[in-house]
Amino acid sequence: MEEFYDILKQLIRIPSVVGAEHPFFMFVKRELEEIGVEVEYYDGVLVAKGSKPSSGYMSSHADRHGLICTGHNEFQYAAFIAKNRADLTGTSNSEKLLHNFNARFVGEKVQAYEPWSGTYLGMGVITEASLCERRNNIIFKVDDFSHLFPGTPIAFMDKLEFKDDHLSAQIDNVISVAIMIYMYHIGYKGTAFFTASEEAGKSWRFLLEYFKRFDITTNELLVLDTSPYASLEDMQNLDVILRHRDENAVFKSPLKNTIKKIAMDNGIKYHFKDAYLKNIMKQNGTKNSLGTTELGRIIHATKGEIQGTTLQLPTIGYHTVDETTSIKSVESMITILSKLYQIDS
Numbered sequence: 001m002e003e004f005y006d007i008l009k010q011l012i013r014i015p016s017v018v019g020a021e022h023p024f025f026m027f028v029k030r031e032l033e034e035i036g037v038e039v040e041y042y043d044g045v046l047v048a049k050g051s052k053p054s055s056g057y058m059s060s061h062a063d064r065h066g067l068i069c070t071g072h073n074e075f076q077y078a079a080f081i082a083k084n085r086a087d088l089t090g091t092s093n094s095e096k097l098l099h100n101f102n103a104r105f106v107g108e109k110v111q112a113y114e115p116w117s118g119t120y121l122g123m124g125v126i127t128e129a130s131l132c133e134r135r136n137n138i139i140f141k142v143d144d145f146s147h148l149f150p151g152t153p154i155a156f157m158d159k160l161e162f163k164d165d166h167l168s169a170q171i172d173n174v175i176s177v178a179i180m181i182y183m184y185h186i187g188y189k190g191t192a193f194f195t196a197s198e199e200a201g202k203s204w205r206f207l208l209e210y211f212k213r214f215d216i217t218t219n220e221l222l223v224l225d226t227s228p229y230a231s232l233e234d235m236q237n238l239d240v241i242l243r244h245r246d247e248n249a250v251f252k253s254p255l256k257n258t259i260k261k262i263a264m265d266n267g268i269k270y271h272f273k274d275a276y277l278k279n280i281m282k283q284n285g286t287k288n289s290l291g292t293t294e295l296g297r298i299i300h301a302t303k304g305e306i307q308g309t310t311l312q313l314p315t316i317g318y319h320t321v322d323e324t325t326s327i328k329s330v331e332s333m334i335t336i337l338s339k340l341y342q343i344d345s
Contacts, residue, residue, distance in 0.1 A: 023118025056190025
């Protein structure tokens with residue numbers, strides 16, 4: 001796994017704020033082209049093709065949460081500035097952050113960068129974060145950034161930490177990107193999609209546009225991501241997370257049962273997140289969202305012409321620089337993908 005962690009450590013240091021992913025895409029493009037993978041870049045999606053492109057379709061969003069300068073000494077949470085609001089309805093985990101956040105932002109180091117070239121523009125520290133009800137966004141004060149112009153992205157400073165069989169960083173969803181790159185290193189020959197602006201609810205549109213552009217249909221689109229839990233105890237008996245459905249659509253891909261069988265055959269612990277959420281609602285007598293995924297939106301929009309399933313890593317500290325998963329979960333996901341795509345790793 002040393003090669004995988006080398007890839008992940010590098011990726012984490014490349015900023016990829018929602019709506020300003022270009023420098024990160026260029027880094028991923030170079031990494032893949034260095035090992036002979038063909039890479040195409042379209043609006044909002046980077047597409048990697050192995051020697052047998054139709055042998056698999058994996059997808060992961062490449063954007064991470066961060067800030068955007070919106071005026072003199074004014075910084076807002078990037079996913080929720082007006083121009084980034086796509087079809088957000090208030091039900092996503094990201095949006096719930098707005099009304100449940102606390103002072104955890106204060107004291108965080110951040111770095112500003114030029115959105116096209118990726119040029120480093122300076123480092124600052126968040127000194128204040130408050131919810132503005134009028135703009136329905138978090139407004140930040142950051143030291144040492146008075147020189148920045150509106151539109152400048154600001155990423156959280158991040159590095160990979162290991163402790164007690166767990167790893168932590170702002171891993172949503174750079175960890176899935178690293179896994180997909182690693183899969184090419186060990187022999188994956190299919191197609192991989194790296195999408196932009198998932199945290200702003202836009203990524204599914206970019207991916208769908210690609211499928212329409214080339215008149216491609218598939219029932220085996222596999223979307224990799226992280227999945228939030230409240231505590232380590234809640235996920236201590238889980239290695240990976242599957243789904244029957246999300247709030248928008250039922251997942252009817254044959255991949256779902258194939259992955260389930262691989263997990264069972266290899267002693268990998270899993271559960272279905274939608275069933276887990278329904279059980280919690282039943283116990284509490286409440287009615288909440290089953291969550292929204294990139295895949296569910298695509299299935300709904302295509303009326304099932306594009307189908308697939310999700311494979312997720314259980315985490316705590318969702319949407320923070322300390323999001324944590326277990327090393328066993330990461331290894332389990334790689335085992336499942338290797339078996340699924342018949343790679344001898």
